[in-house]
Amino acid sequence: MEDKKERKKDKPTSSRQIFCLSGPIHLTSVDWNNFHDRRTVAASLVQGVYILERDRQQNRRDPLAHAPPWWEFFNFHLFHILVDDVDNSIFGAIYEFKFSNFNHNHSAQNSPHYVVAFRGTINKSNTRSRDLKLDLLCVRNRLHESSRFQQAMLAVERIFAVAGNSRIWLTGHSLGSAISLLIGKNMTKMGCKVEAYLFNPPFLSAPVEGIKSEKLKHGIRFTSSVVKAGLAVAVKGLHRRPEKDDPFSLLSGWKPYLFVNPADLICSGYIGYFEHRKKMEEIGAGKIEKIATQNSIGSLLSSSEQRDLEPLHLIPSAYLTINMCQSPNFKHAHGIHQWWDPGFIGLSELHEYDPLWWMRSYF
Template identity: 25%
Template sequence: MVFGTLLVLGAAAAGYYVYDKVKEQKAKENYAELISDANDQQDAETVRIKKRAILGRLVYGTYDRFRGAENYEEWWTNVHYRLVPLESVLSVDERNSYAEELQDELCNQYFGVFQRTNESLPSALAPNWVVAIRGTDLSNIEDIINDLRIFTETLHSSTLIPILEAVVRSLVAQHGYDNVNVTGHSLGAAAGLLVCRRLALEGCLVEGHFFNPPFTTLKSLLRVIPKEWRPMSEELCEDGKSLAMELLETDPDPYSKSKALAEFARLAKVNWSPYLYVNKYDVICNDFLSHFKKAKPGTCNYDEEKWYSSVTDLTQWVLGETESFHLFPFAHLNKIKKTKYGFRPVSAHKLWTWLNPRVAGQFKQARLIPRPHHLDGML
């Protein structure tokens, strides 16, 4: 009985692996119309769909480069980009300062820097410079560790973040933030959001496009639990958090809350609004849809869940400093509602779903608060 069950599960996994590879290959081959008729007169939705596909291809290129797949360069060369060595982006002092992180990046190949090679393309479709960050590869233990860091809000402690931030800052300094885009999938979306959020807090609004970004709260993990059990699970979650805080003999840090609210207000003031590609059936990222449900009247400080993470109070006493990347007041949401692909719960998180030109490209401007004229009342 056990052997038969394992055999069925193994066959299902093998079948899905083949299905996934077929979908990836189809996405790789679907590039001819992305560039050939590109022009500034196309409607906004068409441009968005093409830009989404181009950025997704660059992310796929970073996946296949890490995996050592054949002809991985085609992901970007076919849409007129070239891969730029990180050493050419960073100064000598930066390479020395981030020597350890740079070596780790060269081993894990988390991201690539891409420069557009066709100057005739409209910049709205193909930005001059793109930093593309891959997601998790289950064969790489460092990726698994970083995934765990996401859910404890300690991703900033990864060696990935310092070198990624240094590269993005260097590109911005050399070319201006209007000419730089950051994109990533899953783990890469989390890393890109964290870095772009830091820059936005300084008023540097680098455009970011993030596919299936994880939504990291304790409650978000309960999405995998059957609906009828969730109320009990949420109550147990809150009781467990309270018990842990009591055993640790600590109270929520008021400084963390005031800092989080100040950051939220700052992001609203500079009008930072990252582009999020979210699938309704993806349990890793679909909490963004409920989180950005509608704008709230007045100030934001009455609804703590919108600007303060429930993870922070618990993990900062166990693991040290935490840093949220998923809490901000505005976003451009491009969401998938209807799907026909196989094994939907897994496929919903796949990057190839976004390279389908039939998926709508229209973005909805999501706001947790009305766009403020001034923010004095928020603090």
């Protein structure tokens, strides 16, 4: 029995875990003013969290650990590790940037002082059960109730208390991006707009993006908007003049960076979500969409307690980047590695929500 366990631990390590084999070694000098360089660094730091947990599972320690190069290559050091209190897995990390004469180039003033990164689901026996339970909480819009999120939120609040006005980034992948998104929303409401890089963030709605017919997709989205707006008026009384300080409007100034792949049905809904908002404005149905974009049918039909919670995936504004490269399969489309590929081709656009729409609507 012991021999079997040892053989299991000694399985060959995937090249995907080894920085010199699959990491962005092409990025020997980071231009912190360059959006693509920042994307590459943020994704690599998330991968560092994944490999920290895989090192733990495989009992790999220095000098055999594979995780350190994923942050040391970019002049970060590991400031703090976040450990889940249920399964003892590593789910997050706080990195601190090491300023020096060597890396202090003209763009260094835009480098983050700290980066808080969160991994997504790891489908291994050590982590599968806990991660899948959190995925389910995310789907049910209950992620805020988990101890993992509460630990993460407390860690971010503490680093803000320590760092003061220093530049702090949030980043995450999949489930980790959902945690980052929720933290970012909370911090914005507290008056701190944190820079966030969210890779494959879950869009918790029907996978309309999988439909090939653009006409049918638009019809489904239009009908959904009308239904959501009607339900919101009936349930919440949103036919009254909206308040300037409603929660959704308060978030409008925060513009996280979202990175999505059209072939990934977990996150591709963001493409249609923002495109549909533009189309509704163009056809003169902006008032309907302004109400619909803040709500989900699931939350509107739920209990009054759940109804008061903002759907996690609905956000007013964002820089949306779409990976335009072909993905051979879902695993690649949802993976983290695509976001530092030197051959990456992306389409980026800023989508902004106007919180003062009601002034033009009512006056």
